[in-house]
Amino acid sequence: MTSNLDREDHLAKLRTRRLPIPDAEVHEVLAELEDSGLLAEIEPLVAQVTGRCRKLTVRALLLGMCLAAARNSGTVTLTSVANLLFFALSDEAREQFGIPRYPDHARGFEAGYGVVRRLFHRLVKAVDPSPLPKNHRLDRDLVTRLLNKADPDEITRKRSLMLRIANLILAMSLRDAHILLEGRWNGSAALDATVIGTYAKGLSADSPVTASDPDAGWYVRTAKHKDPLVTDVPAQERVKKRLYGYDACLVVARDPDRDGAPLPDGSANPDVVPSLVVAFSLDKPSHRPAEVALEALQYVDPRYPRGYLAGDRLYPDQKPHKFQLPIRALGYQPVYDYAxxxxxxxxxxxxxxxxxxxxxxxxxxxxxxxxxxxxxxxxxxxxxxxxxxxxxxxxxxxxxxxxxxxxxxxxxxxxxxxxxxxxxxxxxxxxxxxxxxxxxxxxxxxxxxxxxxxxxxxxxxAGAQLWQPLQYGTAEWQRVYFRLRNAIEGMNGFGKDPLYEHLEPGGTRRIRGIAAQAILLAFQLAHANKRKLATWAGSIALHGDQPHRRPTRRRKTKPLGTWTPKGYLAKTTA
Structure with missing residues (x-):
């Protein structure tokens, strides 16, 4: 908002899309928050003992963020949070949460927005593992000095806090699915890093200054990434994809022992829970992939079992003491393909x-x-x-x-x-x-x-880097590996749908810095989980009735046992 006309125009658009929030929805979201453990985790981090009394509580801020995510396909902006908290809640709800009343004009909205913004940035600062200032292009020498001066133990502590809070937000989306996962999931999962953009313009590595989001980095994809069996890619090969942002390492739950195909009547199988994101971590692209993957796995709910763990060809290439041995210590059994x-x-x-x-x-x-x-x-x-x-x-x-x-x-x-x-x-x-x-x-x-x-x-x-329990290439290996890999690739595409969460572009997360990106991304991933569960539930036929919607038509797939590293067999012969 750069002028009075811009502010008034923006507020007018917000008013046209503003719908009153029923108290029943508020109480439902509040119950999820109370059960999540988020309040107990965050409130001590932002507590203040001096200064003026805060006009907004942590409970109210999280309520507004959850409501904004539900109405905007997981995207949370502080503008939408302020609009909902100060102008869409009922008088009773505002009184219950101690939310002050502001007049519905430009100055009143900016006052409410300022309250939301200050509290959110207080939270981000408390869990930000990066010592670098955001929203400024920093001199490279200054960046070096700040990083050298930072306390490694404090960085580790804050990174752990950041990931814990982000994964608690994500876990809220699994609250209703917990019973389903306990009874219909054997603990197997797929692991993959998917790139997400940041709302900052990336600069070249030889630039004298950093980007305004110095925590992010460049992601570059070439044909070698697409086909790791090709080892003689020329250095000057054309870049297929370039994006400045972060790698989100997702852990996606999938039971490879269950087919997932629709029932004969076309409805979804109620015994096959859809693939869901159960944990994630965030870092610069291709930066410490083994450590970031382990961070994500450590936030999988300990109540769930541990089964097979599949990843792309990046993971068998890691050092055994950094990845392969630790995941086995966590209870997972690796399933690999090889370069x-x-x-x-x-x-x-x-x-x-x-x-x-x-x-x-x-x-x-x-x-x-x-x-x-x-x-x-x-x-x-x-x-x-x-x-x-x-x-x-x-x-x-x-x-x-x-x-x-x-x-x-x-x-x-x-x-x-x-x-x-x-x-x-x-x-x-x-x-x-x-x-x-x-x-x-x-x-x-x-x-x-x-x-x-x-x-x-x-x-x-012994052989820890490349060992796996299933015999490579057999029908059993194919069933486990490809079902898990399909689950993670499908979830990536599901969350990047431009009509819904739209995970990849940075425009859906406009606050710079890894801590803000992790928290905002958690709301988007949680919304993707909820949307997937709602789609699955609507595709189930109950008591002989027709489902509310048909499952997505599946493409004709190849049978297990016909895969080879050079493609599929048209027909398996005896």
Missing amino acids: KDQLGVQAQFAGAELIEGNWYCPSMPQPLKDATKDLVNKKIDKQTWINRIQQRTTYLFMPKQRADAEGHRRMMCPAEANRTQCPLKPYTLGRGIHLPLIDPAPSPADSPPACTQRTITLPPE
Whole structure:
């Protein structure tokens, strides 16, 4: 608002869209707030012991933000919050929350807006992990000095507070779905970082000053990002997408054991809960991806179980002590796909070989070891690859017992598991021609422990970077991996719909800084969850009646078991 005419015009538009808020809706939102734990978390952060009495409580501010999100597809602006709190609530509701009355003209609106703005920025300041001023282009030398002077422990504490509050806001959208998730979700989830813009113009890295949102960074996508199997991308390749903003790492719940297809009558299956965002974290694009992912996972409600965890090819490329081992300590079992340079034999331990995430007999035929590499290099066709993946099962090391509390596990070779016969273990011979005979390669050295001992103990760090419990390429792996990956990609597209939450552009979050962006994004993600649950509930046929709406028509998909790293088979042959 730069002039009196602009202010009056803006207020006139707000008045035309202003609808009275029923007291019943106010009480419903208040119940959600009371149950969320947000008030107890935020009120001590913004408490004041000196100065004039505050004209707006934290309870009233959060109420206004929740109401604004519900009316604007998750988008929360301080203008809309002030408009609802001071001019759309009933007199009884305003009296209950201690909200003062302002005249409905430009000066009255600006007074109310100032009250909302000051309290919100007080909250943002209390949880902002960045020591950099916002809304100014800062000299690079000044930025360096401020970052060097900042207390790392204080930054860590505030970042933890910021993510806790943001995830409490998100958790409000799961309040009604908690019973459904407890009974119809096995704890499996998909993990992915999706870019969201910020309302600031990004500057080049060699600029003497920063952008007015110095916490954000550039996101750049090339063809290599689109297809990680391509490793020879030229440096001068054309950029496909460039955006200045943040990476939001989302954790999306999905049970891969449930199909999710509509019932024969076209209604939604009431036993299959839709994919929902259960936690998230925020940081600069491609900045500490492993640590940011772990932050998000730590905010998943501890009441839920832990199952499989799938991510794109970024995550198998992380350091094991930063990602793979910590997620297993949290109770998740990783499910990966691999880039071209990660195929074939990946690691060895006590003679056993890790091939595309699973431990196999070292004497497994070489064509089976190189099956995926040969397919990518066009030495075999897709059906041959599928057949070789199935043949690998015979040579798979099998668990002797469950992993102990520290992650160590006793494993036995396929001969011990009665899957093969091996001359290095004479007592496994003579079991019948239906079991393959291992042909160990001659070696001047002694046979490795895996070939001489009945079992070996695999420590958790053995092959930790690329290990996964499911056999790569099998129908079971495809079912789990692709259903989880489809869930996260579908949720990204759902939340970025320009008719609803419109997550990607920065215009829906116009306050700069990572703390403000995290809080405003939490309301948008919460609205996406609520919208998805409402769509699913409306697609269910109850008591034999027709659903209120039909589920979205599904595209014709390929059956499981026909996927290969080079595409799908048109038809699976025997």
